[in-house]
Amino acid sequence: MDFLPIFMNLKGRSCLVVGGGEVASRKASLLLDAGADLTVVAPELANTLQAWANSGRVKHREAGFEASDLEDVVLVIAATDDEAVNRQVSELAQARALPVNVVDNPSLCTFVMPSIIDRSPVQIAVSTGGVSPVLARLLRARLESLIPSAYGRLASMVEGFRDAVKGRFDDVNSRRGFWEGVLQGRVAELVFAGKDDAARRELEASIERGEVEMPGEVYLVGGGPGDPDLLTFRALRLMQQADVVVHDRLVSKEVLDLCRRDAERIYVGKERDNHSVPQDQINQLLVDLAKQGKRICRLKGGDPFVFGRGGEEIDTLTANGVSFQVVPAITAALGASSYAGIPLTHRDYSQSVVFVTGHLKDGSMNLNWKGLAQPQQTIVFYMGLKGLPVICEKLIENGLSPDLPIALVQQATTPRQRVYTGTLSTMPQIIEGTTIKPPTLIIVGDVVRLHERLNWFTSDEEAGEKQ
CATH class of the missing domain: 3.40.1010.10 (Tetrapyrrole methylase, N-terminal domain)
Known part of the structure; x- marks a missing residue:
């Protein structure tokens, strides 16, 4: 283990950042989030730091670094673009046994800044020891997707019940088993769903029962x-x-x-x-x-x-x-339209969009055709493949132009996506005898004209046809 991972309590404690650029701003932001009393030393400040100095969030000494800047501080970060200054800060800080970090120079650091997943009070730090900060950020991004944002609220909630659980269970193993059930069960799910009050009542009931119920x-x-x-x-x-x-x-x-x-x-x-x-x-x-x-x-x-x-x-x-x-x-309409390059609304072509199912519960297509056949409206049909000829016929009967564009998208957003385009008068013949692979979605309206120009996604199947 190259570094000992620790979490420092900086609330109300004096910290120093040397440097006034955007990199210094990012480091200063982390220290401020941790509650540090922050001083920034730099001849001039970037916009963010200057705004913080103007509002009193940070103290600013408008000058170059001096050894006296290290007095009474507990942590130092050097973030200038002058290697000599960064080295001087590091050497003087280490001589005083102060933790020091020099941005992008691990050899001058006594600690490194990790990538942080913040679910306060839950915090997870990911570090490569300064070897590859980009890799640390990528790993953090992967973990972010696996850890619900509500874990912080869950941790804060259970903190208030620790004494009650200690009083209810005599030994450590029983308490551990109880908390595992809480943190993996109904209480946690209620918090993740935003139902904190219900979660608190469930936790209180579980403590009273002396066990965690695991209902389906x-x-x-x-x-x-x-x-x-x-x-x-x-x-x-x-x-x-x-x-x-x-x-x-x-x-x-x-x-x-x-x-x-x-x-x-x-x-x-x-x-x-x-x-x-x-x-x-x-x-x-x-x-x-x-x-x-x-x-x-x-x-x-x-x-x-x-x-x-x-x-x-x-x-x-x-x-x-x-x-x-x-x-x-x-939903399928949003995914299919996006991947086919067909915006469902567009100021020049369509000011409204309607979703409709291609067949009703009884298998019929008894739809409000007059309401669907409106100008400058996009119509999206779900489950309309078998009824496509009827759809085209009814829309024309109720006033839409036979030349109105229509698209049929099969297996949208997957490598097997295929987009068929035509008009209300030609589409039934275009797909006749063609093997269409469900699921499919039908889009009717002038916005279909944009397909060729705005299509950014080419599926494996469509790419194969172009070769």
């Missing part, structure tokens, strides 16, 4: 349009901790592969006129699994509340007293 819970998670990079941090965390994954046909393989590997997987996908598991049975399945004390990830393509039947499922969960969370996602 359903996570209704939006898997997005297909690209796993579009998942939210919260979705990924819940996918990794679920005991069972109940997933749809429209969830991409890449997204499904990010679920916990040892979790049980149950496929309940649906196709038009072919529901492997009817919706009412899916609803009951979620209830039954939760009653067994399992954590279930109900993983859906797109967003669970946009033609995802999420409302039907949580209605059943609520009726049966099952706890649940809903994690929104980038």
Whole structure:
């Protein structure tokens, strides 16, 4: 171990930064966040430091560094662009046994500044010992995605109950087991969901019972349009901790592969006129699994509340007293349009957008065609592939131009994405006899004209066709 990682209490203690540029500003910001009483020595200051000096957040000595600047300080950072000055600061500070850091010069440092993940009071420091600060930042970014921002609130909450837990449990092992249950169970999830008061009540009840209950819970998670990079941090965390994954046909393989590997997987996908598991049975399945004390990830393509039947499922969960969370996602319309270079609204082409399902619960297409066929409006059809000829016909009948552009996007945001474009009059013939790979999305409107100009994403399939 090249360095001993420690955390210093600098609240109200005098610290010194030598240098007034932007690098010095970043280091000064960290010291201020830690509560230091900060003095900056430099002939002139960058804008940020000058604003802090003007407001009194930092003391500024407008001059070059002198040995007397080290008097009564407990920590020093040298951040000038003059190597001789930085070396002088380091040597004088070390002679006084003061911790000193010289930016970008590990050989002159007695301590290094790590990359920090701040979930105060929880803090995580990542360091490469000054060898590769960029690598430290990359590692920090990776950890940031795995650690919920609410961990700080969770830590602050449990701090207030430590004495009560000590009084309830006699030995260390019992207390450790209790806290592990709290920090990995219902209390933590309530905090992550922003329900701090409910979490506090749950923790109080657990202390009174002398144990942590681990009731089943359903996570209704939006898997997005297909690209796993579009998942939210919260979705990924819940996918990794679920005991069972109940997933749809429209969830991409890449997204499904990010679920916990040892979790049980149950496929309940649906196709038009072919529901492997009817919706009412899916609803009951979620209830039954939760009653067994399992954590279930109900993983859906797109967003669970946009033609995802999420409302039907949580209605059943609520009726049966099952706890649940809903994690929104980038819905298919947003993902498909973005990756196809088709903005859903544009000041020159469309001032409104409407999402509509291509078939209703009873299998019909009894839609408000007059309301859909409006000028300068973008229409996005979900589940409209089989009804595409009817869609085109009805929109023309209700006043839209046969020459109005239309796009069909298959497997959007994935390497298998393919975009077919045409007009209301030509699209049925364009896709006739073509094998279309679901999921698909249909976009109707003048904004489709922008596809060729604004398309930035070329899938493997489309790239292969251009070769």
